[in-house]
Amino acid sequence: MNIHKQLKTYFGYDNFRVGQEKLITGILEGKDVLGIMPTGGGKSICYQLPAIMMEGVTIVISPLISLMKDQVDTLNEMGIKATCINSTLEQEVLMERINEIKTNQYKLIYVAPERLNTNVFKDTIRQLKISLIAIDEAHCISQWGHDFRPSYVEIPKFINNFNKRPVVAAFTATATKEIVLEIKKLIGLQNPLELTTGFDRSNLFYQVVKVGNKFNYLINYLNSNFQTETGIIYCATRKTVESLVNKLREKGFSVGGYHGGMDTEEREKIQEDFMFNRLRIIVATNAFGMGIDKPDVRFVIHYNMPKNMEAYYQEAGRGGRDGEKSQCILMYSPSDVIKQKLIMENEYSVPEREVLQYKNLQYLVDFCHTNDCLRNKILTYFGETIITDYCGNCSNCLDQAEMVDITVEAEKVLSCIYRVNQKYGVNIVIQVLRGSKNKKLLELGLDKVSTYNIMKDYNEQVIREIIMTLVARGYVHNTTDKFPVLKLTSKCREVFKGEVKVFHKKELMEATTSKKEVERKSSKSVVEGFNEDLFTQLKELRYSIAKEKKLPPYMIFHDKTLKEMASSFPQCKDSFLEIDGVGIKKFDNYGELFIKVIQDYYTTQKNSDC
Numbered sequence: 248m249n250i251h252k253q254l255k256t257y258f259g260y261d262n263f264r265v266g267q268e269k270l271i272t273g274i275l276e277g278k279d280v281l282g283i284m285p286t287g288g289g290k291s292i293c294y295q296l297p298a299i300m301m302e303g304v305t306i307v308i309s310p311l312i313s314l315m316k317d318q319v320d321t322l323n324e325m326g327i328k329a330t331c332i333n334s335t336l337e338q339e340v341l342m343e344r345i346n347e348i349k350t351n352q353y354k355l356i357y358v359a360p361e362r363l364n365t366n367v368f369k370d371t372i373r374q375l376k377i378s379l380i381a382i383d384e385a386h387c388i389s390q391w392g393h394d395f396r397p398s399y400v401e402i403p404k405f406i407n408n409f410n411k412r413p414v415v416a417a418f419t420a421t422a423t424k425e426i427v428l429e430i431k432k433l434i435g436l437q438n439p440l441e442l443t444t445g446f447d448r449s450n451l452f453y454q455v456v457k458v459g460n461k462f463n464y465l466i467n468y469l470n471s472n473f474q475t476e477t478g479i480i481y482c483a484t485r486k487t488v489e490s491l492v493n494k495l496r497e498k499g500f501s502v503g504g505y506h507g508g509m510d511t512e513e514r515e516k517i518q519e520d521f522m523f524n525r526l527r528i529i530v531a532t533n534a535f536g537m538g539i540d541k542p543d544v545r546f547v548i549h550y551n552m553p554k555n556m557e558a559y560y561q562e563a564g565r566g567g568r569d570g571e572k573s574q575c576i577l578m579y580s581p582s583d584v585i586k587q588k589l590i591m592e593n594e595y596s597v598p599e600r601e602v603l604q605y606k607n608l609q610y611l612v613d614f615c616h617t618n619d620c621l622r623n624k625i626l627t628y629f630g631e632t633i634i635t636d637y638c639g640n641c642s643n644c645l646d647q648a649e650m651v652d653i654t655v656e657a658e659k660v661l662s663c664i665y666r667v668n669q670k671y672g673v674n675i676v677i678q679v680l681r682g683s684k685n686k687k688l689l690e691l692g693l694d695k696v697s698t699y700n701i702m703k704d705y706n707e708q709v710i711r712e713i714i715m716t717l718v719a720r721g722y723v724h725n726t727t728d729k730f731p732v733l734k735l736t737s738k739c740r741e742v743f744k745g746e747v748k749v750f751h752k753k754e755l756m757e758a759t760t761s762k763k764e765v766e767r768k769s770s771k772s773v774v775e776g777f778n779e780d781l782f783t784q785l786k787e788l789r790y791s792i793a794k795e796k797k798l799p800p801y802m803i804f805h806d807k808t809l810k811e812m813a814s815s816f817p818q819c820k821d822s823f824l825e826i827d828g829v830g831i832k833k834f835d836n837y838g839e840l841f842i843k844v845i846q847d848y849y850t851t852q853k854n855s856d857c
Contacts, residue, residue: 369408452572453625461779540568661739722736785813818846
C-alpha cells in the first residue's frame with residue numbers, strides 16, 4: 248500500500264511533515280522507533296497511519312483520558328475503527344467494549360498505562376495479533392523528567408509478556424539528551440530508528456516580562472490582544488488559579504479554572520467548554536495541558552514560573568498548534584522562584600533528583616535574565632546547534648531598548664562576592680552592598696568588608712537584577728541546592744581585567760535611587776516581585792487591626808511595606824525590622840501578628856499539593 252495515498256485518503260494531507268515519512272517507513276519495516284518531535288509536529292500520524300496499513304491491532308498507550316477520547320473520536324470520523332479503555336467507563340460500557348475488542352472490531356486500542364498489566368486487559372487482548380505498541384508522551388517514564396508517571400514504569404513488563412514482541416514506537420515532544428537515553432533504556436527499545444525533528448516552533452513569539460503588578464499587566468494584555476480568541480494562563484498553585492479566575496470574572500472575562508483538586512466531572516466540563524470555545528480563557532495548574540489538541544490557542548501566559556525549561560516548553564507549546572502565530576509570555580518575579588522551591592521540597596524525596604530540579608529551575612531563571620535570543624536559549628537547553636543569534640520572533644531580538652554600560656556595577660557585585668569569601672546567597676550580598684544594619688550581618692562581621700555600603704544608592708531590585716544577569720551570563724554560579732550560594736567562575740576575570748563590558752537595558756539603571764529618594768517618592772514606587780496571595784492576607788490582617796483600633800489602615804502599615812513583607816518573607820524580628828516602614832514601636836505593636844501570618848503562609852505553601 249502506498250503511504251502517500253493513505254495519508255491523503257484518511258488524513259487529507261498531500262505531503263508529510265518533517266520526519267513523519269521516515270518514522271512511518273521504519274515502523275512498516277518492522278523497526279522500533281523513537282520520535283522526538285515538537286508539540287504540533289504531527290506525532291500521532293506516525294503511529295496511526297502504520298496502524299491502518301499493518302496487519303493486526305495497534306495498542307496506543309496514552310496518559311490522558313481527554314487525549315484518548317479526542318483521538319478516538321477523530322479516527323472514527325475518518326472511518327478508522329478505534330476505541331479506548333480507561334477508568335471513566337461505566338461497567339456496562341466497559342464490558343461491551345471488551346467484547347468488541349475480543350471479536351477484533353478495532354484497528355487501534357487506546358489504553359491508560361495503569362490498565363496495561365491488569366488481568367482484565369491482558370485477557371482481553373490475549374487472542375489478538377498485536378502488531379504495534381505506540382507509547383505517547385514517552386518522557387513520562389523518566390524519573391528525571393518534568394512529568395514522571397510511575398505507571399509508565401510498568402510498560403516494559405507489558406511488552407515483555409508477548410511471545411512474539413510487537414514493533415514498539417515511542418514519541419515525545421520534550422526530552423533532553425539524557426532523558427532520550429533513559430527512554431531507550433527503560434522501555435527496552437531494540438536498536439531503534441531515532442529521529443529528532445527539532446524543537447523550534449517558529450510561529451511562537453516568546454517574551455519574558457518583569458512587572459510589579461502582574462494582574463494589571465494581565466488585564467491590559469487581555470484587553471488589547473486576541474480579544475475573540477482563546478488562551479491559557481498557567482499558575483503554580485490551585486489557590487492562585489481560583490483567585491485569578493474570580494478576579495477575571497469580576498472584570499467580565501469569559502474564563503474557567505482547572506486544577507487537580509477539582510472533581511472529574513467539573514474538570515471535563517471546563518475542558519469541553521474551552522475546547523468548544525464556550526470559554527475564551529482557561530486558568531490552570533500544570534494538571535491541564537499534556538495532550539491537549541486544541542489547535543487555535545493564540546496565547547499562553549505563565550502567571551507564575553513553571554519548575555523548569557521542559558515544563559515551560561511543553562506548556563507554552565499548547566499555543567499555535569495550527570501553525571499560526573501565537574504568543575508565549577512568561578511573567579517573572581523572585582517570589583515565584585521561592586514558590587517553586589517550596590513545591591520541590593514537598594515533591595522530591597530523592598536528594599539527587601531534588602538537586603537536578605534546582606539546577607533545571609536555575610536554567611529557567613537564567614532564561615528570564617538573559618538579553619540574548621530567547622528562542623536560542625530554549626534550543627540550547629535541548630541540545631540543538633544554534634545557527635543564528637537573531638530569531639526575529641522573541642522579545643529580546645525585537646527589543647530596541649537602549650543598552651547602558653553597567654560594568655562598574657558588575658565589578659562591585661563581583662568584588663563583594665569575593666570579599667565575603669563566596670559563602671553567601673543573593674540576599675546577604677545585596678545587604679552588604681547596600682550597607683544593611685541587619686543583626687546577623689553585623690554578627691558575621693560583614694560590615695567590615697571593603698565592599699560594604701558601596702552600592703547604597705541602588706535599590707534592592709536593581710542589585711538583584713544585576714546579580715541574576717551575571718549568573719545568566721556565566722560570570723557567577725548560583726549553586727543548585729535548597730540554599731544557593733553565589734560563587735565566582737573563571738569567566739569573571741574577563742570583567743576584572745577590562746576585557747569585556749557588561750551591558751543591560753537602560754530602564755534597569757533608571758530604577759536606581761537612594762533609599763531616601765525612594766521614601767520621598769513612595770507614592771510612585773512599586774515593590775517588584777511580591778507574592779500577591781500573601782499580600783492579600785497581610786492586608787486583611789491590617790484591616791482587622793485598623794477596624795479594632797478605629798484607625799485608617801495606612802496608619803498600621805503602608806501598602807508598600809506590606810508588599811516588601813510579601814517579597815522578602817521576614818520570619819524573625821531582625822529581618823522584620825529591615826523592612827522599610829517598620830520601626831521598633833510598630834514591631835512591638837504588630838510584629839508578631841504579621842510574622843505569624845507570614846510563617847503560616849510559608850508552611851501552607853510548603854505542604855500544599857500543587
